[in-house]
Each structure stands twice: as structure tokens, then as C-alpha cells.
Amino acid sequence: METLALIELLDRDGQPRAAVRVSQWPLSVGRSIDCDIVLDDPHVAPHHASFVLRADGLHVEPLHTVNGVRLGRARIAGESVLLQRSTTLQMGASLLRVRVAGEALEPEQPLVDVHHNTGRHVAWLVLLACAAALWAGFNQWVASAPGQSGSEITMLYLSAPIALAVWCGIWALMSKLFQHRFAFAPHLEVALFWPLVAMVVQTISGLVAFSFSMPWIAKTGHVLAIAALGMMLWRHLAIVQPPRRRSFGIIVATILVVAGGLSVAERARHQQPWVGDLYLGTLSLPAVRVAHPVSADAFVRSAAPLEKSLSKWAKAPGDEPQADGDTDDD
Secondary structure (H helix, E strand, O other): OOOOEEEEEEOOOOOEEEEEEEOOOOEEEEOOOOOOEEOOOOOOOOOOEEEEEEOOEEEEEEOOOOOOEEEOOEEEOOOOEEOOOOEEEEEOOEEEEEEEOOOOOOOOOOOOOHHHHHHHHHHHHHHHHHHHHHHHHHHHHHHOOOOOOHHHHHHHHHHHHHHHHHHHHHHHHHHHHHHOOOOHHHHHHHHHHHHHHHHHHHHHHHHHHHHHOOHHHHHHHHHHHHHHHHHHHHHHHHHHOHHHHHHHHHHHHHHHHHHHHHHHHHHHHOOOOOOOOOOOOOOOOHHHOOOOOOOHHHHHHHHOOHHHHHHHHHOOOOOOOOOHHHOOOO
16 A cells, blocks of 8 residues: 555654554544554543644644644644644654655765774874873973872873763763764764863963953953853764754853853952953963063053052951040050
């Protein structure tokens, strides 16, 4: 018999676990054994819904059900609705996807040849790991105190790769849960690449800001570094659930904007710069200095407007001098 449609029962990750070929309409769905499609779901009515073919296309019509049929966020009850191409429906806790014969299909997606790219990916991962190890070692050497024991320095140095392995392992387990593959290497690549981008951008922006006496460049680098960390989070989520990457992008961007706005408001309340620090954290080599130095008198004159606000914040409550009559001379 001719196949008119295909109705797929989907897992929670959107993967089909069962499919029913349809050769005639109407088609009934429910828990009762006399339905054409029987769902073992306590939230589905005995005769939950019916698929009916009409002149304008395929319709779904809820029957004697309390929960109705959900089409996206809309709940359908007591009325029939025309279905679009490859529609996903929810009946109770069950997800169904309806594919009608003759509908236009999405174009074929290119398949990544894992075996062909293994060498290139391994080389890229090794390069990223070496760069991260050198960077972490340099930072550890700069931050180490004189006389600090070698074992303590080693433990501090090894804590970063251990934390990285745990971080990527958690994301890989989520990929295994939703995509049925333990994608440790892709998550490792993301976790190595984007933090390195953030650190390099912040370092270069600080160097350029020092060279040209333009603090706004360092502040811009700080914002770009935070955006790079947001990209890392988005890439992790996209590996776990590729079909929802656009939704994840909107969510991550919204979180960054809201968190940034709250941070700016809090810093403004404390009369701090909106972004970054008041001064550069480190001074670069004098050889890279391009801007001409200013005289001490010019610097003092430019800082004069800060005196009033700094004096106000420097006085703690209770620091007001006592009156002469309140002193005890005994």
C-alpha cells in the first residue's frame, strides 16, 4: 500500500525511536487498543486525537482529552488545526512528528569525515594544549612568591588541567545523554581555544592602551574577553544540542547583556569605572610607549577634580572630629 505519511515518536532529545507508516486517513491516536497508534502514556486519553485529511491539508483534531494537544507553545482543545511541514506535536508527555508524503525536505547536510580530519584535529588540540600550558606556566611563574616551595607551585600548576578535564568530562557526559556520543575532544577544543582568545585579547588590549595612553582600548578588551567566554559557553551548548544553537545563542547573549547591565549599575553606585579597573594592572616595557609623557604639574591639574569625590569616600562613618567640649581631659 502507498505510504501517505510517517508519524515518528521522538525521544526527549528529538531523535526518533519508533515510526509508523500511514496508508489511510483518518488516523486515531490514544491509549485504547482500538486506536491506530497506541501510546503507552498515562497523560494520554483513551481516544486522544485524530488526524484527518481535508481539502486544504492534514489536520489534527483533539478528541475526549483533558490535556489536549500542544503545537509549539499553543494548546489545542476542541478544534482542528492545519499542520505544517514536519510538524512536531505533544500529546501528554509524548512527542510526535508528522511527515507527509511529497513535502519538501531540507537539503542534505555535509558529513564531516572524522577519520580524514583526525590528524588535523589532533595537531590543533596539541597546539592549543601547548599554548595553554606555556601561558599557565608563565602566569604561575609571575605570580609565585619568593621562597615558595616547588611542590606547592606544582600543585597549583596541575590544578588547571585537572579542572579542565573535569569541565570537559561533564560536558561530554551531557553530549552522551543528548547526542549519544562522548564528545570529549570537541569540548576540549572549545575549552582551550576561547579562554586563550580571551587572555590574548585582554593582554594585547592592555599593551596597546599603555602604548597610546588610551584606557578605553583596555576596557574594550575586557568586554571582548567576557564575550569570548560567552562564546565558549555557547559552543559547549551547541555541541550538546545542535538543533537549538540559535536559541542557546539568544539565551547566552541575554545573560551577558543583563549581567553586564547589573554590573555597570553596581559599579556606578560605588563610583567605579563602568568597565575594567581604574588603572592598568601592569606597566609594559618603556620601549613600546608611543604616547608622549605629561609633566607632573599637568597630571596633578588633571587629577584635581577627583579630590572632592575621593575625600568624600575616604571618610568612614564615625571619623568626624569631636568637638572640644566633648573631650575628656581627665
